[in-house]
Amino acid sequence: MTVRSVIIIIAICTGLIQANEVQIPATGSKNILPGTTIVSTDAITIPRLLSYQGRLTDSLGNPVPDGSYQLTFRLYSQETGGTPFWTEVQTVSVRNGIFSVLLGSVTPISSVPDAGTVYLSLQVDTGSELTPRLRIVSAAYAFLTERAANSDLLQGRDTTYFARAVHTHAYVDSAGGAERIAGLALTGLDSRYVNEGQANSVTSGMITDGTLQRADVASGFKAPYADTADYARVAPAVDSARVAGNSHRLQGRDTTYFARAVHTHAYVDSAGGAERIAGLALTGLDSRYVNEGQANAITSGMITDGQVANADLANDAVNSAKIQDGTIVNADISATAGISDSKIAGTGTVVTNFNADLLDGYHASAFLTAASDYGRYGVATDLYEGTSTLSARYINEGQTAGGDLTGTYPSPTIANNAVTSAKIQDGTIWGEDLSQMGASTGQVLKWTGSSWAPGNDSIGGDNAWVRGTPDSVLYTVRPLGIARGGAYNMLYGSNRRTHTNLGYACTTGVSGQAYSYCTVGGGYGNRTSNDYATVAGGTLNIASGQSSAVGGGNSNTASNLCTAVAGGQSNNASGPWSTVAGGHSNTASGGCATVSGGTDNTANQSFTTIGGGSANFAGGQYATVGGGNADSATGYIATISGGYGNSAAGSGSTVGGGYCNIASHDGATVGGGYFNTAGSENTTIAGGLRNMATGYTATIAGGNMNMASGYAATIPGGYADTAAGNYSFATNNNSFVPASYSNSAAFNGEVATASNQTRVGILSKASGSFTIDHPLDPYGKILNHYFVEGPEMLNIYRGSVVLDTSGKAEVRLPDYFSALNRNPHIQLTGVGTSDVYVAEEVRGNTFVIGGRPGTKVFWQVTGERQDISAEVTRRLMPVEQKKTGALAGRMLDDDFLAGCMEQLEREGKADGINFRTAAGRARYEQMKNPPRIKPVR
Numbered sequence: 001m002t003v004r005s006v007i008i009i010i011a012i013c014t015g016l017i018q019a020n021e022v023q024i025p026a027t028g029s030k031n032i033l034p035g036t037t038i039v040s041t042d043a044i045t046i047p048r049l050l051s052y053q054g055r056l057t058d059s060l061g062n063p064v065p066d067g068s069y070q071l072t073f074r075l076y077s078q079e080t081g082g083t084p085f086w087t088e089v090q091t092v093s094v095r096n097g098i099f100s101v102l103l104g105s106v107t108p109i110s111s112v113p114d115a116g117t118v119y120l121s122l123q124v125d126t127g128s129e130l131t132p133r134l135r136i137v138s139a140a141y142a143f144l145t146e147r148a149a150n151s152d153l154l155q156g157r158d159t160t161y162f163a164r165a166v167h168t169h170a171y172v173d174s175a176g177g178a179e180r181i182a183g184l185a186l187t188g189l190d191s192r193y194v195n196e197g198q199a200n201s202v203t204s205g206m207i208t209d210g211t212l213q214r215a216d217v218a219s220g221f222k223a224p225y226a227d228t229a230d231y232a233r234v235a236p237a238v239d240s241a242r243v244a245g246n247s248h249r250l251q252g253r254d255t256t257y258f259a260r261a262v263h264t265h266a267y268v269d270s271a272g273g274a275e276r277i278a279g280l281a282l283t284g285l286d287s288r289y290v291n292e293g294q295a296n297a298i299t300s301g302m303i304t305d306g307q308v309a310n311a312d313l314a315n316d317a318v319n320s321a322k323i324q325d326g327t328i329v330n331a332d333i334s335a336t337a338g339i340s341d342s343k344i345a346g347t348g349t350v351v352t353n354f355n356a357d358l359l360d361g362y363h364a365s366a367f368l369t370a371a372s373d374y375g376r377y378g379v380a381t382d383l384y385e386g387t388s389t390l391s392a393r394y395i396n397e398g399q400t401a402g403g404d405l406t407g408t409y410p411s412p413t414i415a416n417n418a419v420t421s422a423k424i425q426d427g428t429i430w431g432e433d434l435s436q437m438g439a440s441t442g443q444v445l446k447w448t449g450s451s452w453a454p455g456n457d458s459i460g461g462d463n464a465w466v467r468g469t470p471d472s473v474l475y476t477v478r479p480l481g482i483a484r485g486g487a488y489n490m491l492y493g494s495n496r497r498t499h500t501n502l503g504y505a506c507t508t509g510v511s512g513q514a515y516s517y518c519t520v521g522g523g524y525g526n527r528t529s530n531d532y533a534t535v536a537g538g539t540l541n542i543a544s545g546q547s548s549a550v551g552g553g554n555s556n557t558a559s560n561l562c563t564a565v566a567g568g569q570s571n572n573a574s575g576p577w578s579t580v581a582g583g584h585s586n587t588a589s590g591g592c593a594t595v596s597g598g599t600d601n602t603a604n605q606s607f608t609t610i611g612g613g614s615a616n617f618a619g620g621q622y623a624t625v626g627g628g629n630a631d632s633a634t635g636y637i638a639t640i641s642g643g644y645g646n647s648a649a650g651s652g653s654t655v656g657g658g659y660c661n662i663a664s665h666d667g668a669t670v671g672g673g674y675f676n677t678a679g680s681e682n683t684t685i686a687g688g689l690r691n692m693a694t695g696y697t698a699t700i701a702g703g704n705m706n707m708a709s710g711y712a713a714t715i716p717g718g719y720a721d722t723a724a725g726n727y728s729f730a731t732n733n734n735s736f737v738p739a740s741y742s743n744s745a746a747f748n749g750e751v752a753t754a755s756n757q758t759r760v761g762i763l764s765k766a767s768g769s770f771t772i773d774h775p776l777d778p779y780g781k782i783l784n785h786y787f788v789e790g791p792e793m794l795n796i797y798r799g800s801v802v803l804d805t806s807g808k809a810e811v812r813l814p815d816y817f818s819a820l821n822r823n824p825h826i827q828l829t830g831v832g833t834s835d836v837y838v839a840e841e842v843r844g845n846t847f848v849i850g851g852r853p854g855t856k857v858f859w860q861v862t863g864e865r866q867d868i869s870a871e872v873t874r875r876l877m878p879v880e881q882k883k884t885g886a887l888a889g890r891m892l893d894d895d896f897l898a899g900c901m902e903q904l905e906r907e908g909k910a911d912g913i914n915f916r917t918a919a920g921r922a923r924y925e926q927m928k929n930p931p932r933i934k935p936v937r
Contacts, residue, residue: 048110050103050136056094056124058720062734063097065707065722072123073103077113079133084121085113481508489520503537523552533558538567548573553582563588568597578603583612593618598627608633613642623648628657635666643672653678658687668693673702683708688717698723706730710739725752735759762873766896791879793870795821798860803836807853813845813861821863831856894920898927 052073056064071092074084088107092099103109103120112118119133194201290297333339401412439445439454446455466475476482481491481499489501493509495516501508506526508518518528523537533543538552548558553567563573568582578588583597593603598612608618613627623633628642638648643657653663658672668678673687683693688702698708703717713723713730721730728737728744735746737759744752748761767786774781797817801809817824826847830836836857839850849857883890894915901924904910915921 048104048108050109050120051100052103052120053098053100054122055097056099057097062720064094065705065720066095066724067707068092069094069099070125071099071101072129073101074121074123074129075109075112075136076119076121076133077115077117079119079135086110491518503535506535526550541565545576556580571595575604575606586610590618590621601625616640620651631655635663638663646670650681661685676700691715695723695726710737710742713737721746725755728752761869762877764877766892793865793873794862795865796860796862798858800856800858801849803849803851803853803855803857805853807851807855808839809849809857811847811849811859813842813847815845817842817845817863820865820867822866824861824863827860827862829858831858891916891920894923898924902928 056069058064068091070089072087072089074088075086076082076084086107086109088103090101090106092101116138118136120136121129121131121133123129395409397409399409401407401409404415404418405412406415407413437445437452437454443454443456445452448455466477467473468475479497481496481501483489483491483499483501484503487504487506489503489505490507491499491501491509492507492511492513493499494514496509498516499508499518501518501520503520503523503526505524506520508520508528509515510529515529515531515533517532518530519534520526520528521534521536523535523539523541525540526535526538526542528535528543530544530546530548532547533545534549535541535543536549536551538550538554538556540555541550541553542557542559543550545558545560545563547561548563550556550558550564551566553565553571554569556565556568556571557573558565559572559574560578561576563576563578565571565573565580566582568580568584568586570585571580571583571587573580573588575588575590575593577591578593579595580586580588581594581596583595583601584599586595586598586600587602587604588595588608590603590605590608592606593608595601595603595610596612598610598614598616600615601610601613601617603610603618605619605621605623607622608620609624610616610618611624611626613625613631614629616625616628616630617632617634618625619632619634620636620638622637623635624639625631625633626639626641628640628646629644631640631643631646633640633648635649635653636651638650638653640646640648640655641657643655643659643661645660646655646658646662648655648663648668650663650665650668652666653668654670655661655663656669656671658670658676659674661670661673661675662677662679663670664677664679665681665683667682668680669684670676670678671684671686673685673689673691675690676685676688677692677694678685679692679694680696680698682697683695683699685691685693685700686702688700688706689704691700691703691706691708693700693708693713695708695710695713698710698713700706700708700715701717703715703719703721705720706715706718707722707724708715709722709724710728711726713725713728715721715723715729716731718731718735719733721732721735723730723737723746724739725737725744726742728742728746730737730746732748734749735751737744737746737752741752741755741757744755744757744759746752746759750759750761752759769784769786771782771784773779774783797813799811801811803809824842824847826838826842828836828838828849830851833852833855836849836851836855838847840846840848842861847861849859851857894917897913897915898920901910901913901915904913915924
């Protein structure tokens with residue numbers, strides 16, 4: 001449903017005022033004595049909510065169907081554009097189009113603009129924001145709240161600020177029209193008090209002693225009898241200002257620096273104007289103390305032991321004389337020092353503690369004197385023992401080779417017959433490595449009984465094959481795998497003798513496995529990798545499941561037991577016994593699942609089926625999608641015949657086709673149409689647009705935007721009809737049976753008002769009656785009564801009255817009588833006498849009867865209806881109406897007879913009754929004998 005307009009019924013601001021504490025005097029107090037403090041407080045909390053009501057309608061002004069809607073409310077400070085300063089989303093229950101909400105109940109409204117321009121916007125579900133925005137305005141007496149906006153201010157200041165002062169006044173007196181406190185007029189008080197920024201208003205006596213800070217004094221301030229600080233720093237030494245200006249320095253240095261020295265003086269004496277310490281003039285003290293940067297001033301005794309750091313030494317400052325003998329250790333010498341052995345003093349013998357690491361960690365002398373084992377294995381011992389030992393143990397250039405070698409060193413060769421089979425790596429001898437051995441063309445290598453020698457081929461060419469008898473079959477001599485030669489095909493595994501590979505760059509079997517009877521019939525890049533797997537042809541196809549098969553196509557995969565892909569491209573049959581007949585990128589992943597074709601379809605549960613189409617999904621056991629696009633059957637034995645975007649999620653649910661239809665519950669059915677939803681068990685929607693059946697076993701035959709939410713409710717079609725009551729029925733346009741009324745029917749846009757009711761607009765009939773069980777024989781008879789008809793629409797009111805002693809009686813009619821009726825008529829019948837009359841006609845809702853005192857009078861009043869429904873009916877259906885348009889030449893009597901003549905004839909009651917026209921008779925005969933269409937065979 002597209003909601004295009006919203007009629008605002010009520011928008012009331014019930015509170016956006018900050019809660020404050022209000023001072024309230026005690027009840028009954030007329031005056032407040034001086035010194036009395038008002039302490040009674042009530043905390044008034046005003047809810048920060050807006051009460052808002054509205055009515056949702058469609059573009060024709062009809063109320064939207066009852067239900068829950070998501071509404072988004074926004075507050076703006078301007079009528080169009082801008083950014084909302086508050087947003088809230090609520091799910092709102094709507095009945096007859098009307099809803100009511102409290103704005104701020106989800107997202108608090110913290111404040112509103114002071115300017116008073118607040119506009120409210122509304123958005124329904126995911127639609128666009130409705131226009132125009134509604135301006136929030138005040139109620140009439142709310143203007144008085146402008147005074148309350150300043151109710152917490154005194155002389156423009158808030159009460160908290162005002163309360164900080166010390167006050168002696170006890171009450172406010174406005175006698176004589178003047179503003180007064182404690183009887184004193186406020187006029188002129190500014191002259192008695194200091195105002196902010198008032199010049200020359202603070203005297204010395206008003207300042208508390210000792211409270212002035214340096215920041216309180218202006219930067220240009222100069223104390224009496226004192227020179228400025230700038231002058232004091234450069235004044236002559238005899239000037240007191242110089243002393244003050246440099247009082248923080250001694251000998252031109254600040255006190256912190258001066259304090260580092262060791263002093264014996266006890267006091268500072270400035271008598272006579274000279275700078276002195278302990279009576280001693282400071283002049284000449286530089287010669288007794290070390291100054292910064294003074295050369296040759298620090299002696300060894302002045303340096304604390306251990307305090308000289310590496311950075312304190314100048315480069316090349318430490319020489320050999322400065323190093324204590326025997327104190328340099330290994331770690332002191334850099335690894336890159338480059339010290340030659342000539343720089344190391346010695347006696348000409350090997351230094352025993354100098355590790356040259358010549359041989360096995362031994363120095364030369366230590367190595368030679370080590371255990372005799374070094375003599376067996378080491379070159380050094382051989383050298384030590386002499387050249388004879390060396391020659392006996394090592395090979396010399398030109399020495400004759402022995403063993404499996406012949407010739408001399410350094411270039412000996414392998415001796416004849418020295419290389420045996422054990423010396424040759426398996427698989428490394430090639431055909432070209434073999435000698436011709438005198439063989440001629442066509443000869444083969446044969447065993448003579450003692451050696452291998454060339455011989456004639458006694459079996460003949462291509463001797464791996466034999467011909468059958470008769471000559472129609474070619475057999476291999478032995479069980480051999482068969483492959484097309486020169487095509488880069490590979491047969492893998494210990495059972496490759498059972499394989500057949502006639503493709504190009506194709507493989508059968510898996511290396512190291514024993515898969516049998518793998519077959520590639522042809523094609524390129526195909527692969528079979530399980531027992532009895534087959535790829536008939538195509539390119540890049542894979543049959544990896546046992547007994548799986550790919551008929552052809554490109555990049556197809558049959559990957560489970562007995563799976564099959566007939567052809568197509570990029571299809572995958574991965575469930576056991578699953579099948580993909582063809583198409584592109586289809587998947588059958590459930591057991592015994594089938595995809596007949598199409599593209600991007602998936603059947604992923606057992607026994608699911610997709611006939612074709614695109615992007616369809618069968619996800620429930622035994623589910624079926626016949627075709628279409630983006631359909632999804634996820635319920636057990638669910639079915640979608642086709643269409644687009646349809647969903648069958650319930651067990652046994654069905655969607656016949658259409659667009660974006662939903663059968664979400666067990667047994668639900670949507671025949672077709674657009675955006676229809678069968679949302680409860682066993683509900684049915686035959687078709688139409690945006691219909692919704694949510695009641696158990698509810699039915700909608702078609703139409704647009706209808707809702708059947710009652711149990712077994714029915715809507716045959718129409719627009720925006722609602723059957724919410726159990727067993728209810730609604731049709732036409734906006735007809736409505738509320739949920740509280742069962743077994744009722746609404747027509748012509750009417751609303752049912754009771755259970756077991758038929759509600760219509762104008763009831764027009766050929767005849768009418770009521771039929772009930774006969775009061776005297778309810779089991780054996782029925783009783784029919786017929787309508788009383790007339791050219792007027794009359795209401796009848798009747799009763800009885802007894803005339804009083806004055807012969808009068810006043811009769812009161814219903815309060816609504818004069819509003820509903822016009823042209824009232826009164827009829828009277830006296831009991832036992834005719835001496836009765838209308839003493840006063842109907843005025844308002846009463847009339848007066850006159851006659852003989854004590855007479856009982858029966859009265860009846862009729863009134864002609866004057867309500868709007870009656871007036872519309874008079875205009876649409878005048879008493880006498882010409883037949884025009886479709887009515888011209890048509891007999892209404894014939895229409896009536898066509899429906900009941902069969903019963904009259906069957907019961908023998910048709911005498912004297914006949915059709916007015918031949919067309920009427922023909923229509924009746926057709927109704928009795930409807931045409932039958934024979935099925936096409």
